[in-house]
Every structure is written in C-alpha cells, then in structure tokens.
Amino acid sequence: MRSKFWLIKALVAVFFFGPIAQVIAAPAKDAKLTVLYDAFGKEGALEKDWGYAALIEVDGKRILFDTGNNGDILKKNAAAKNVDLSKLDFVVMSHRHGDHMGGLAYVLSLNPKVKIYAPKEGFGVYGGDLPSSFYPKDTSLPPEQRYFDGKPAETLHFGSAWPGADFKLIDKDAEIAPGIHVIAQVSDKKGTLELRELSLAINTPNGVIIVVGCSHSGVENIVAAATKINPKIQFVGGGFHLIQGQAEELSKVITALRDTYKVAYIAPGHCTGELTFTALKKAFGDHYLYAGLGSVFVLGEKVKNLSTAGTAALDWEDFHDLRHHLARSDDAEHIQLAAGIDPHDHHHDHHH
Secondary structure (H helix, E strand, O other), X not given: OHHHXXXXXXXXXXXXXXXXXXXXXXXXXXXXXXXXXXXOOOOOXXXXXOOOEEEEEEOOEEEEEOOOXXXXXXXXXXXXXXXXXXXXXXXEOOOOOHHHHOOHHHHHHHOOOOEEEEXXXXXXXXXXXXXXXXXXXXXXXXXXXXXXXXXXXXXXXXXXXXXXXXXXXXXXXXXXXXXXXXXXXXXXXXXXXXXXXXXXXXXXXXXXXXXXXXXXXXXXXXXXXXXXXXXXXXXEEEEOOOOOOOHHHHHHHHHHHHHHOOOOEEEXXXXXXXXXXXXXXXXXXXXXXXXXXXXXXXXXXXXXXXXXXXXXXXXXXXXXXXXXXXXXXOXXXXXXXXXXXXXXXXXXXXXX
C-alpha cells in the first residue's frame, strides 16, 4: 500500500510540477541589448569606430558579444552608457576579425578569468587543437628529423593570442546556459572562405533573439539554424555583411528574413551597409529598428528602442537626399526595386 502511495506522489510531481519547473527555468520574458560599438549613431558622448560590440542582459546574466576594434574606445563608450564591464557572466566572440576582438585585452584586464566562447579553428587566435594524425608520417627518417622524435601526443594543443584567458572553443551549435545558445557556422563566401563564426541565439517566450557579428555565412542561414531552437524569430540585430548592396543578394535576404522566416523585428548595424539599411527599412516598415551606437533595446513581446537616437535609421524627410545618393550607384534602381521602392515615384518622399 505504501509503495502505491509513493507511486501516486511521483506521478503527481511529474504531471503537475514538471511543467511548472520548465516555466521557472525559462529565460526572463524581457531581455535588454545595448550597442556599445559601431560606426554610426547620434549620441555625442560616444565615439564612433568601425567594429561591433553589444551587451545583452537576460535572465540575470550579462553577456558581452564581441569587443569592438579598440579597447580605449570600448572603455569610453561603456562608461558613457553606465555599463560596468567588470561584471560579466561570459563573453561571446563571433569571429577572428580585428574589428570584433580589438577590445578583448581591455575586457580581460577587468575580468582575467571570465569565460569566453569563441569559434574553434585548428590554428586560431583563440587557441585550438588538432589530432597529430593531421600530418603524414615518414618512419624511415631518423628521430631527430621527425616531429617530436616520431612520438607526438595524440592531440596537439595550440596557444591563443591572450595567454591565460579562459576560452571555450565551439565548433557546433550549443546551449551554453539555459535558453542561451551559440550558432556555429562556416563561411562559404569569397574572401572569407572557411571563416568560422558564432552567433548568439536566446530563446524567450516571445521567440528567439539573435545577435550576429558579421553574418559571413549569410544572415538568412543563421536565422534558419535558429528556427531549430524555436520557429518564431522575434529579433535579429548586428552586422549582416551586405555592405556592397548587391541587388540579387539583397533581394534574396529580404525575402528570407521577412517572408520565409517571418522575423518580427530587425535592427541591422555594423557591416550591413547604408544601401541595405534603406532597403530593409522599406521592407520591414515599423518593425525596422534604428540600431546606431548607444541604442538600448528592450526585447519583450514588443521590441522598443529606449535610446534618444530615434526609431529609424534614416528619417523619411531625408529620403530625397538619399535618392540622389542612390542615383550615383549603377545598381541603385535594382536595389530599390528589390526593397519594394519605386525609383520613379517622386511622391514617395512624403508618403510617410
């Protein structure tokens, strides 16, 4: 009789308290993102520079995503936004380009033991390792002409550019904290072929919040991977690497983000490109968010920019001047058409 009683208690716990425990373990409803490094913005107390860094606060955790191009500028901008970088739970480094990791030495001066998630590469700047089988052996050579006298360790470990730093190297998608994921992808694009990159994906009750560094593998591919965590994508912010504004690629990306994956809010910055800002603004309308340096977002059921920098990358009053800028690009008409802008509609300037 006693065993039946305990069995009933166990079943009650599973069916009633199990779902409650899952709700409690879920990330907080609202997250906060502060742009600490970029080359455009309106806040005069912050210094613009080419690069990217953002602080994400969610579920009691403080995550620094990338560190910008220069430690002194990161320090200045963090102070201007009252952001204390000495208190971080962990850092995510998107990739090995200098404009994303230039401020890491400054961060480590404040947090020498902070855990840093970075992409794993065989001989990467963040460290790495390879099986010693990566090179062919010639047993006919005398020991002094063979690596490690012909007796290498099974795995060879390589140092990082920041000795002593606590790097956790990632080569596949992983959940690094409850509801907080990193998406690992490899670029197949000309110029960055085989470059490994991490993006941050935070699962919330409102959908996935995605923060990208440069999207070298394609922002649409990063979003596609995030839908495996949760099919609803609430927010995508950071660098989209569309700075050249090529019409065919831009049209493909807009279609994927808006129509295929139905991204609710978009906040492009860094290497997205000025022409692409314009096209995305037209495509997403009120769900396009200005993400200049110093922008502060509350990422809840509705995403809001709390900064004083405004709500649009370009005011529609400035569209006439922009049209003349676009006219200097050979591909401008195609870019505008890809975004749904009629380049021959001279009344569009005042439509909004």
